[in-house]
Amino acid sequence: MKNFEYVNSLLRSKKNSEQDLIECIKHNSCLIIDDVFSDEELKDLLELFDRDYENYYYCWRPVPAQFQTVNFDVLVTSPELDLYVRHPSILKIVKTLLSPSICVSDIFLCYLKSGSFFCQQNWHRDCEHGTNHPLRLKYLQAIIYLSDVNNKTPCFSISPESVTAPLPDKEDIGIPVPPPQSFINVHGHAGTVIFFNPAVLHTATVYPSNEDRKTIHIYYGMGDMPYSLWNDSIIPPRFWRDHPDLEVRVFYKNINQRTRLFSDAFHATKS
Ligand SMILES: O=C(O)CCC(=O)C(=O)O
Ligand SMILES: [Fe+2]
Numbered sequence: 001m002k003n004f005e006y007v008n009s010l011l012r013s014k015k016n017s018e019q020d021l022i023e024c025i026k027h028n029s030c031l032i033i034d035d036v037f038s039d040e041e042l043k044d045l046l047e048l049f050d051r052d053y054e055n056y057y058y059c060w061r062p063v064p065a066q067f068q069t070v071n072f073d074v075l076v077t078s079p080e081l082d083l084y085v086r087h088p089s090i091l092k093i094v095k096t097l098l099s100p101s102i103c104v105s106d107i108f109l110c111y112l113k114s115g116s117f118f119c120q121q122n123w124h125r126d127c128e129h130g131t132n133h134p135l136r137l138k139y140l141q142a143i144i145y146l147s148d149v150n151n152k153t154p155c156f157s158i159s160p161e162s163v164t165a166p167l168p169d170k171e172d173i174g175i176p177v178p179p180p181q182s183f184i185n186v187h188g189h190a191g192t193v194i195f196f197n198p199a200v201l202h203t204a205t206v207y208p209s210n211e212d213r214k215t216i217h218i219y220y221g222m223g224d225m226p227y228s229l230w231n232d233s234i235i236p237p238r239f240w241r242d243h244p245d246l247e248v249r250v251f252y253k254n255i256n257q258r259t260r261l262f263s264d265a266f267h268a269t270k271s
Pocket of ligand 1: 110126155156157198202203204205215217
């Protein structure tokens with residue numbers, strides 16, 4: 001396992017040119033930025049998270065075997081999160097790496113509570129590699145740490161991969177695989193944003209500790225994609241149908257079947 005200093009020196013540069021960002025993803029499939037949010041924005045995000053967890057507990061569900069509790073419907077329960085999903089600094093990076101034309105796929109809040117008596121991981125990939133994309137991206141995922149993450153807390157771990165690495169013959173999606181030979185545990189203070197290719201092996205790592213971790217997870221896709229990655233997040237029509245700004249409607253237009261199901265159902269109750 002490569003250590004924390006490796007991450008610090010290789011991936012955390014304050015003065016990132018577009019080319020630096022591209023090179024970093026090209027060689028590591030992962031990029032860590034820790035100066036995206038102002039103090040006020042971070043405070044606002046944390047309050048949003050805590051308020052959502054307290055007020056909408058019935059929308060949060062456990063993810064078995066990972067100590068995670070997640071809310072996939074956060075744009076319904078806390079629509080103000082939209083401002084952070086479309087935060088200009090984040091979108092600039094996503095557009096540089098993924099495509100000038102982007103959309104959102106899935107979004108969730110995740111509360112990872114400690115409680116394991118041993119180190120626990122669940123290595124997996126969330127999608128296939130984008131073999132036609134210069135950085136092998138089909139989606140780009142952003143994980144925002146809302147609490148400090150260190151070797152006493154649960155963390156995100158990834159097995160960095162270069163775009164020249166051979167691809168596996170068969171990419172099992174969402175299925176647990178054996179731990180890779182090398183990986184990094186991503187530590188960082190609250191406000192750290194990790195951008196990574198979700199086709200690359202990654203996991204949450206849980207330690208026997210009393211510390212919890214709060215995160216926001218956002219999958220960005222390319223604008224012309226006909227579907228979203230999962231059928232998890234409901235995107236309310238206020239974004240993809242009723243928003244006054246065409247650019248926002250386009251950004252959220254890639255609605256999944258679950259969103260369609262609920263939209264149809266609520267329309268039906270009106271008539
Ligand atoms: O919670 C984590 O650290 C990783 C979760 C995960 O696999 C994901 O967001 O795709
Ligand atoms: Fe994942």
